[in-house]
Amino acid sequence: MNIDRIVLREIKMQLKEPFEISSGVCYERRVILLTLFSDGLVAWSECVAGEDPGYSYETCETAWSILTQLILPQIIGKEIVSTPARMKTFDWIKGHPMAKAAVEMALLDLEAKAHNRPLSTFIGGENQKVKVGVSVGLQPNDDELANKVGAFIEKGYSRIKLKIKPGRDVEMVGNIRNLYPDTPIMVDANSAYTLKDLDILKELDQFDLMMIEQPLAYDDYLDHSRLQQELNTPICLDESIRSVRDVKLAAELGSCRIVNIKPGRVGGISSSQAIHDYCLKKDIPVWCGGMLESGVGRAHNVALASLPGFVLPGDISESQRYWAEDIVDPEFTISNGLVEVPTGNGIGVAILEDLVDRLTVQSAEY
Ligand code: OSB
Ligand code: MG
Numbered sequence: 001m002n003i004d005r006i007v008l009r010e011i012k013m014q015l016k017e018p019f020e021i022s023s024g025v026c027y028e029r030r031v032i033l034l035t036l037f038s039d040g041l042v043a044w045s046e047c048v049a050g051e052d053p054g055y056s057y058e059t060c061e062t063a064w065s066i067l068t069q070l071i072l073p074q075i076i077g078k079e080i081v082s083t084p085a086r087m088k089t090f091d092w093i094k095g096h097p098m099a100k101a102a103v104e105m106a107l108l109d110l111e112a113k114a115h116n117r118p119l120s121t122f123i124g125g126e127n128q129k130v131k132v133g134v135s136v137g138l139q140p141n142d143d144e145l146a147n148k149v150g151a152f153i154e155k156g157y158s159r160i161k162l163k164i165k166p167g168r169d170v171e172m173v174g175n176i177r178n179l180y181p182d183t184p185i186m187v188d189a190n191s192a193y194t195l196k197d198l199d200i201l202k203e204l205d206q207f208d209l210m211m212i213e214q215p216l217a218y219d220d221y222l223d224h225s226r227l228q229q230e231l232n233t234p235i236c237l238d239e240s241i242r243s244v245r246d247v248k249l250a251a252e253l254g255s256c257r258i259v260n261i262k263p264g265r266v267g268g269i270s271s272s273q274a275i276h277d278y279c280l281k282k283d284i285p286v287w288c289g290g291m292l293e294s295g296v297g298r299a300h301n302v303a304l305a306s307l308p309g310f311v312l313p314g315d316i317s318e319s320q321r322y323w324a325e326d327i328v329d330p331e332f333t334i335s336n337g338l339v340e341v342p343t344g345n346g347i348g349v350a351i352l353e354d355l356v357d358r359l360t361v362q363s364a365e366y
Pocket of ligand 2: 188190213214238239289
């Protein structure tokens with residue numbers, strides 16, 4: 001596959017409602033889209049870097065810079081024999097997994113299309129439908145949260161994730177648990193606590209939560225291990241897991257019992273597969289996280305979540321949960337708590353290019 005042309009774009013997508021987590025609020029998603037052209041085929045991926053460095057040090061600016069200055073100039077006009085081999089040539093760049101993941105995932109979409117296969121089965125996926133949950137941001141008050149949760153349960157989501165932070169935790173979660181005694185519920189703190197908050201975190205044990213996601217600092221495996229020993233509820237790591245090496249560390253230390261895999265955070269699909277394979281061997285359940293993706297990133301996530309180790313519902317909600325109008329056709333929809341894995345070649349969805357053009361705020365071409 002020779003890479004004939006590359007387009008990198010930033011588009012602006014208005015969220016239906018602001019999404020608030022312990023580290024900040026997102027009103028509008030700045031989505032970076034990568035398009036690769038090769039021998040008549042067109043491949044797409046999304047870079048999930050954030051608007052600010054509240055979740056990870058990567059931002060739209062850092063990703064744009066790494067992609068345009070270091071990676072894309074090395075891809076244009078080049079023959080790609082295999083995606084892993086090509087990606088290896090970027091190992092010298094330390095970090096920047098979200099920028100690298102965008103390139104890897106576009107190359108995989110291209111490769112799958114060149115083989116006339118869906119991305120899902122091309123990467124070892126087996127399931128035709130994936131279980132999905134919904135991540136509910138912090139709300140102005142408990143009543144609004146309860147209403148939102150009720151509507152999502154009505155929609156059929158198979159688990160509810162509540163964002164928490166100090167001051168919005170035990171009482172808030174207890175209220176939801178009382179209202180919805182049978183719903184699978186989990187919480188996500190996005191690193192808002194320390195071991196000084198042990199008493200609060202222990203109180204969460206009473207609510208029969210599926211897991212507590214990333215309660216402590218993103219780089220603290222030791223304190224997560226100490227906390228896990230004090231809790232009955234499984235800890236799930238998100239921010240802390242950037243590679244299969246991190247998972248091995250966390251598993252050996254007992255820092256978590258569940259792992260959230262986001263391909264952007266770990267540098268792409270191949271790294272996600274390595275984490276998946278290790279966790280499957282170690283009996284650690286995994287699930288696919290989300291970064292408020294457009295339909296492009298969502299299509300990649302759905303393909304990944306079709307691998308057999310993804311036994312827990314992912315943060316892969318339907319397009320309508322985020323956007324008035326998604327940029328893919330068909331958009332993603334939920335039915336009976338499941339999202340269908342596209343069966344077309346590659347990511348298996350068409351891109352609404354006119355809409356993408358209208359939303360574009362900057363672009364670079366090679
Ligand atoms: O911690 O999982 C997270 C969104 C942005 C940044 C971090 C997180 C999230 C979510 C949203 O929880 C999940 C989704 O895409 O629906
Ligand atoms: Mg999280």
